[in-house]
Amino acid sequence: MDSTVKPQDTNGSVTASPSATGGLQPFLHDAVVTLHAPSLVISGEDGQLSGGADGFYHGDRRALSRLTVTADDIALAPVQGGLRGADRAGFRAILRGLGEVTPDPVVALHRRRSTANGRLEEVFEVTNAGGEHVRFRLTVSAGSDLATMEQVKSGHVIEEVSPQVADCDAIGLAWSADDFAVRLAAEPVPDALQVPTGELSYDIDLKPGTSRSLTLTCTAAYMDGDQFPAPPADQLPWSVPTLRSADRRLDQWLQQSLADLDRLRLTDRQSPDPDRPDQFLAAGAPWYLTLFGRDALWAARMLLPLGADLAAGTLRTLARRQGAVTDPATEEQPGKILHEVRRATLQIADRLSLPPVYYGTVDATPLWITLLHDAWRWGMSPAAVEELLPHAEAALAWMRDAASADGFLTYVDQTGHGLSNQGWKDSDDSIRYSDGRRAHAPIALCEVQAYAYEAARAGAALLRAFGRPGADAWEDWADQLATRFRERFWVRDEKGAFPAVALDGDGKPVDSVTSGFGHLLGTGLLNAQESALLAARLTSPDLDAGHGLRTLSSDAVGYNPYGYHVGSIWPHDTAIAVHGLVKAGFPDAAASLADGLLGASAAFDARLPELFAGHGSEAGTGPAPYPASCRPQAWAAASSVLILQAALGLDADAPAGTVTVTPTFAHNYGPLTVTGLQVNGERLDVVVTADGSVQVTAPEALAVTAA
Numbered sequence: 001m002d003s004t005v006k007p008q009d010t011n012g013s014v015t016a017s018p019s020a021t022g023g024l025q026p027f028l029h030d031a032v033v034t035l036h037a038p039s040l041v042i043s044g045e046d047g048q049l050s051g052g053a054d055g056f057y058h059g060d061r062r063a064l065s066r067l068t069v070t071a072d073d074i075a076l077a078p079v080q081g082g083l084r085g086a087d088r089a090g091f092r093a094i095l096r097g098l099g100e101v102t103p104d105p106v107v108a109l110h111r112r113r114s115t116a117n118g119r120l121e122e123v124f125e126v127t128n129a130g131g132e133h134v135r136f137r138l139t140v141s142a143g144s145d146l147a148t149m150e151q152v153k154s155g156h157v158i159e160e161v162s163p164q165v166a167d168c169d170a171i172g173l174a175w176s177a178d179d180f181a182v183r184l185a186a187e188p189v190p191d192a193l194q195v196p197t198g199e200l201s202y203d204i205d206l207k208p209g210t211s212r213s214l215t216l217t218c219t220a221a222y223m224d225g226d227q228f229p230a231p232p233a234d235q236l237p238w239s240v241p242t243l244r245s246a247d248r249r250l251d252q253w254l255q256q257s258l259a260d261l262d263r264l265r266l267t268d269r270q271s272p273d274p275d276r277p278d279q280f281l282a283a284g285a286p287w288y289l290t291l292f293g294r295d296a297l298w299a300a301r302m303l304l305p306l307g308a309d310l311a312a313g314t315l316r317t318l319a320r321r322q323g324a325v326t327d328p329a330t331e332e333q334p335g336k337i338l339h340e341v342r343r344a345t346l347q348i349a350d351r352l353s354l355p356p357v358y359y360g361t362v363d364a365t366p367l368w369i370t371l372l373h374d375a376w377r378w379g380m381s382p383a384a385v386e387e388l389l390p391h392a393e394a395a396l397a398w399m400r401d402a403a404s405a406d407g408f409l410t411y412v413d414q415t416g417h418g419l420s421n422q423g424w425k426d427s428d429d430s431i432r433y434s435d436g437r438r439a440h441a442p443i444a445l446c447e448v449q450a451y452a453y454e455a456a457r458a459g460a461a462l463l464r465a466f467g468r469p470g471a472d473a474w475e476d477w478a479d480q481l482a483t484r485f486r487e488r489f490w491v492r493d494e495k496g497a498f499p500a501v502a503l504d505g506d507g508k509p510v511d512s513v514t515s516g517f518g519h520l521l522g523t524g525l526l527n528a529q530e531s532a533l534l535a536a537r538l539t540s541p542d543l544d545a546g547h548g549l550r551t552l553s554s555d556a557v558g559y560n561p562y563g564y565h566v567g568s569i570w571p572h573d574t575a576i577a578v579h580g581l582v583k584a585g586f587p588d589a590a591a592s593l594a595d596g597l598l599g600a601s602a603a604f605d606a607r608l609p610e611l612f613a614g615h616g617s618e619a620g621t622g623p624a625p626y627p628a629s630c631r632p633q634a635w636a637a638a639s640s641v642l643i644l645q646a647a648l649g650l651d652a653d654a655p656a657g658t659v660t661v662t663p664t665f666a667h668n669y670g671p672l673t674v675t676g677l678q679v680n681g682e683r684l685d686v687v688v689t690a691d692g693s694v695q696v697t698a699p700e701a702l703a704v705t706a707a
Contacts, residue, residue, distance in 0.1 A: 024155040026053035029609075029625035033285055034115040035263040035632065036087045038226055040285045041120055046078035047091030047111045053152055056120045056218055057286060059227060060343060062152060063175075063182040063220035065160065066143035066198070069111070069124060072136045074098055076109065083607075086259040086632070089113040099130040106130030107206070117230035118220050125213040128206035135205050140216060142184055142198040144175040150346055153287055163198050172216075173198055179223040187215045227343050228266040228282070228291060236262065237279045237309035239683070241676035243644070245669040246690075249602045250644070256606035257640040260632035261303070266291070268317040278313035281638075284610055284630030291341045293318055293364035294424055295634055298572060301371050302638035304378040305645050305652075307678040311375035312384055318368060319391040323359055323398070328414050330355045335398030337364040339422075353417040360418045361426075362402075362411040363448050365395045366455035373458030376465075379654040379680035386466055396459045396474060399452055406507060407484050408444035409452050423448055424573075425516075425551065429558075430565035431502050432512050434493070436557035439510040444503040447519035449485050453478050454523040465655065482525055490530075498537055513553035515543060515570075518577025521584040528585075535586040538577055544593065546617025547600040548574040554614070561614040561624075568626055571597060571608045575639035575646075582646040582664050591665035594643050601640070608636045644674065648688070649707075654680040659698055660705045667692040 031053065034041045039058045043049050049056070049067040056064040070076070074095045081091035090112050094105040107130065112123040128134055145158040152158075166172035171193060172185035190200040204212055240258055243251050264282045271277035282288065283295035300314040323336035332338075339361035346354040354360070369392055376385045404410045411422040419426050423445045431439040456478035464471035489499040491509045500509035501516055517534040520526055526534070537543065542553040548569035552559050560567045574597050581590035596617070601608050603622030609631035613624040630636075644650075647669065649662035659679050666672050666688040677684040682699035689695075698704045 025153055025628045026155055027627035028053060028286070028629060028631065029627040031631075032082060032089050032091075033631060034083065034087050034089050034113055035260065035285050036115045036117050037230060037264050037266050037282045037285075037289055038228060039115055039118055039120070039220070039230075040289065041089075041113060041115050042286060043089075043113075045081040045091075046076075046093065047081055047089070047113070053286065055152070056115075056220070057149070057289075058118050058220035059222060060149040060289065061180050061220070061222075062145060062147045062149075063180075064120070064142060064184070064218055065145045065147065065158075066141060067122065067216075067218075068141050069109070070139050070141070071095055071098075071109075071204075074136060077105075083605075084112075086256075086263040087115045095126075095136070098136065099128060099132040099134040101130065101132065106132075107134055118226075120218040122216045122218075123213060124216075125211055126204055126206065127211040128208060131208050133205075133207050135203070137201055138204050138214075139199050139201040140186075140214075142173060142200070142216075142218075144182055146175060146177045146180060146182070148344075149287065149289075150348060154348070163195055165193075165195055172200075180220070181223070182218065182220045184216060184218045187217070190214075225269070227269070227341070229269060229277075231265045231267045231277065231279050232275075235276065235279070237265075237313060238303055238306035239676050239678040241306065241674050243672070243674045245672040247598070247669040249598050249606075250640075250669050252606040253598065253601040253608070254640045254644065257608075257632075257637035260607060260637045261299075261634065264289075264632065264634050264637070268313070268320065270320050271316075278316045279310060280314040280317050281310070281634040284633030284636075287630055288340075288633075291317065291338075293337045293339055294361055294367060297337075297364060297367040297371050298576075299634040299638040301367075301374055302572075302575070302635065302642040302645075304374055305641060305650055305677050305679075305684075307681070308375045308378045308380040311371055311378075312380050315368065315372055315375065315388055315391075318364075319388055321357065322391055322394060330357060331359040331414060331418065332357075333359065333398060333402065335365065335394035335396075336402075337361070337368045337395065339364060339419075351417060352419075353415075354419075358418070360411075360413065360415075360422050362409055362422045362445070363424065363451050365398050366409070366448070366451040368392075369395050369455035370451065370458045373462055376462065377654060378652050379678070379682075382466075382655075385462070389462065389466060389468060392459055392462060393468070393470070396456070396470075399455065400477065404442065404444065406444075406488070406503075407481060408488075408503065409448050410442040410444045410503075412441035412443070412505075425565035427564045429563070430551075431510055432552070432556070432558050432566065434511045434513070434556055439502055439504040440506075442505050443510075445516070446485075446489055446499045446501055447516045449481060449489070450520045450523040450525045453481050453485075453525040456481070457524060478524075485525060486530075495537070495540075497533055499534075512556050513537065513543065515549040515551050515573050515577065517543075518549065518573065518580050521577065521580030521586075522582070523580070526584070531584040531586070535581055535584065535589045538581070539589045539592060541616070544596065545569055545614050545623075547596040547603070547623045548612075549577055549593065550614040554616070559614075562626060563614075564611070564626075567614040568611045569600070569614050569623065570611045570636070571600070571639045572635035575642045579642050579646045582649060587664035590646055591668055594647065594665065595668070597639070597643065604631075607632055608639065609633060610636055648674075648686055650677075650686075652679045654702075657702055658705065659684065659696075659702045661686055661694055661696050662705070662707045663688050663692065663694055
């Protein structure tokens with residue numbers, strides 16, 4: 001999902017930025033992000049909103065770009081700051097020297113933040129724990145540039161908009177532009193309000209042992225409503241399991257991930273029942289807090305062990321927007337599933353210009369088909385599945401019609417200003433040969449052929465189960481694709497045979513070694529011998545960094561540990577490989593990768609980012625951040641559930657009335673108890689004892705296979 005454009009000179013070499021950070025994407029690795037989609041707040045660890053990407057946002061618009069607190073000329077010394085949940089944070093600071101008669105600090109400021117849909121509340125509490133009477137002026141300074149998210153991401157400083165006195169019951173400030181309005185209210189009323197500078201001042205008078213609080217509330221709204229509104233609070237579309245294991249890292253990762261996923265939920269305004277709208281997961285905060293087809297599909301698929309309602313909402317939301325016509329400007333095609341939706345055209349520099357509804361993705365369509373199939377197996381109602389079968393048939397037809405003359409799914413940017421790479425590694429430089437050269441389009445990615453194979457098989461199973469024609473033809477199509485893949489994609493290097501990351505526009509293999517191997521495993525595209533070759537490759541040190549898989553082998557020319565898709569580590573990418581390794585019969589390799597990812601989760605306080613740097617574990621005790629990464633991010637958070645599923649060897653076939661629990665590496669975390677999983681709308685509990693034995697409590701209607 002990268003849209004970063006690097007400045008270049010006429011020879012193609014990167015030139016220096018005109019300033020230290022001007023025009024560069026802001027870093028987020030040390031930011032505190034509270035979230036309640038479609039709103040979020042970004043600040044430093046001191047709680048101040050004071051520059052860069054800091055701010056209170058709603059619907060991809062910055063409502064507040066500045067919210068700082070000062071106390072006369074008294075130094076504020078931050079001592080603690082961080083999350084108190086997905087949507088809350090707290091920050092403590094000492095007012096240095098004030099009221100002190102010993103070396104002990106006595107006057108402290110506690111700043112408490114709460115983020116809700118279209119609303120930010122900041123409570124400032126000053127406490128005097130000393131023996132002296134203290135007096136000072138506390139000033140909160142607010143400002144807004146009303147910048148769009150792409151303007152913020154570009155790194156350019158946007159001039160603040162002049163505030164006005166808020167037209168509301170409480171004294172405060174207001175900003176507005178176009179159809180977007182912001183209000184900041186103060187309680188109690190400030191002792192002084194400087195409108196031009198956005199300053200609200202309070203004269204603080206504290207006797208020993210007393211405190212005083214003030215509350216600022218900021219609201220933001222679009223006149224025509226949110227594009228994708230927040231969901232009703234009481235309609236969580238999955239069960240919330242309780243995990244107790246011998247490895248607290250796993251428990252904490254799952255707990256934090258589910259809290260973050262809860263706050264990444266959005267709804268579809270086009271849902272037929274406004275009281276129970278379809279829900280999906282926004283891709284990530286802050287850059288991608290909207291509908292992305294690929295991301296929403298993967299995240300929903302990973303969460304299937306918690307229920308099928310999110311998958312159903314995601315499938316329907318995307319089905320309503322499924323391509324119906326051929327439109328080169330948006331890359332829409334009949335049957336195709338979209339890439340992303342925004343309020344307006346996304347313009348990044350002069351090269352990238354994406355329309356509000358953009359279809360430039362090659363993999364969302366097969367992933368949609370496979371999610372429908374998997375949701376059916378986990379318990380999506382037959383009626384809901386059958387309702388979507390015409391969309392599945394249209395998606396299958398798109399795969400058939402979009403295939404190249406060689407029979408592979410390929411992509412090429414038809415517009416000249418869209419995404420040049422249209423798989424999940426969609427940055428400009430992601431698909432390279434082993435010597436570092438970039439591949440040219442049309443490009444056929446290895447993992448996309450695996451998705452297409454799996455989707456054709458899944459589609460055939462659905463068609464046959466619901467008495468619709470075409471199942472045999474799609475199974476034949478899948479078999480032919482597997483044969484073509486075996487003939488065309490496999491190459492060799494000094495370590496042996498492996499599938500190229502892609503075929504280029506001339507049909508030649510792009511012979512780099514990548515983490516894409518993991519996406520092939522367990523799809524059915526490979527035979528046992530081929531799977532064994534990839535399992536060995538994935539656990540070799542050039543790909544396995546010790547806390548996840550590098551997107552590009554460290555032996556490759558062009559490898560960069562900070563490269564967005566050419567050396568960094570993406571948690572979802574590693575989790576997909578872990579699950580694929582288990583399905584392919586390589587639990588030991590899966591366990592090793594899972595343990596590395598678990599260590600990374602602890603290094604990021606259980607909130608794994610979108611991606612992090614690909615330095616090996618020998619380079620330090622923990623992974624280095626990718627500084628501009630989204631955090632939280634949907635499929636990174638959902639990876640915790642997929643890892644748990646892989647560890648338990650958990651699979652379901654609700655139409656056949658069976659559930660399988662064959663723990664693979666769960667004993668590494670044992671004894672382990674997880675309660676509140678869900679199959680076919682019913683609760684499923686699993687206990688793995690210290691000796692590796694398993695106990696399953698499942699609905700009576702399901703036959704359990706356990707080992």
